[in-house]
Amino acid sequence: MKKYFSKERNTFVKGRSKKNVKVMISVFDLDKTIIKVDCEGLFYKVAYVKKIISSSTLREFFRFQEKYKNGKFEPMEHLEFQNKVIIKYKLRSRKGFLKYFISKYLRKNLNWTVYNEMLSREVVLISTASNHFLASKVNKYLLGSKNIICTSLDNPKRGYLPINYGIGKCKNLDIWIKKNNYKLCEVEFFTDSINDLPLLLKANRRFIVNPDVKLIKKSLKLSNRIILFTE
Structure with a gap:
């Protein structure tokens, strides 16, 4: 049973319907977020x-x-x-x-703080600019998420933009939400990258992972943000 967001109670509640309650979609970048390194x-x-x-x-x-x-x-x-x-x-x-x-090489570079956050979420989407060839295998053999969007020339066959980068991540997320029939939803986003600024701006809640100075400065203007410094 999935947990959904109840506007009246301001909490997440259990339920099956996607029509009458608001679901929190948890989006995770891959490189230097779930995995500490650039895969x-x-x-x-x-x-x-x-x-x-x-x-x-x-x-x-x-x-x-x-x-x-x-x-x-x-x-x-x-x-x-x-x-x-x-x-x-x-x-x-x-x-x-x-x-x-x-x-x-990758298992020992799991960011356990972020990975455990991912495991605790009900509706998870990994969204990465990395090529489908490697990112899909990392997910299959290591992370085990049901949902992942990568960069791929085959994306249009599945209804997505081929480049899952920058504003493309926002557009592909919108497509994914529509495909999965989430009528009411909010988005939280975990990332380390300033290149993900368009999706950070779109998200309702932001988790900024081990950011550099440039991203910290940009994030100061964002509400509902949490900066995570992990080992």
């Missing part, structure tokens, strides 16, 4: 060490990461690059390596 960045490093990808591929990936840090990220170009890497190195067929990577 894709670590994946590329380990894949290079294991001689699965070349040094030139690793350098190209880091070029995109620098653009991301500097606010000059080109998400579609990055998606196309990653899809070429996946095909070139036949990464989809390396299921053993994916399980090894998640078990050895």
Whole structure:
């Protein structure tokens, strides 16, 4: 039985109907939020060490990461690059390596504070700009959420925008809410990234995880915010 928000009582109450009560949707970013590290960045490093990808591929990936840090990220170009890497190195067929990577490198980097918050919520959506190829496997083998939206060229087949980044996260969340028939809802959002500012502004309650100075300054203008500093 799920807990729903009762406006009259100002609490969450148990119930099955999505029509007459307000549900709290808990949205979680993935990288540096539920997981302490950048999953894709670590994946590329380990894949290079294991001689699965070349040094030139690793350098190209880091070029995109620098653009991301500097606010000059080109998400579609990055998606196309990653899809070429996946095909070139036949990464989809390396299921053993994916399980090894998640078990050895990501499990120990779980942010237990945020992960336990996720487990305590009734309606959870993981929303990440990361490529579906890796993010979906991290969720499958480690996190176990029923709901996840990633960046993927196949998203339009499921009714979502291909790029789940910036304002795209807001639009895909709206699509997900409509698909799941949540007539009345509020949103709480956990993230570390200033690139998620559009969804932070949209959310009713904000949990800002280990923010940098830039995000702290931006968040000072937001109501209903909680800053979480975790180990």
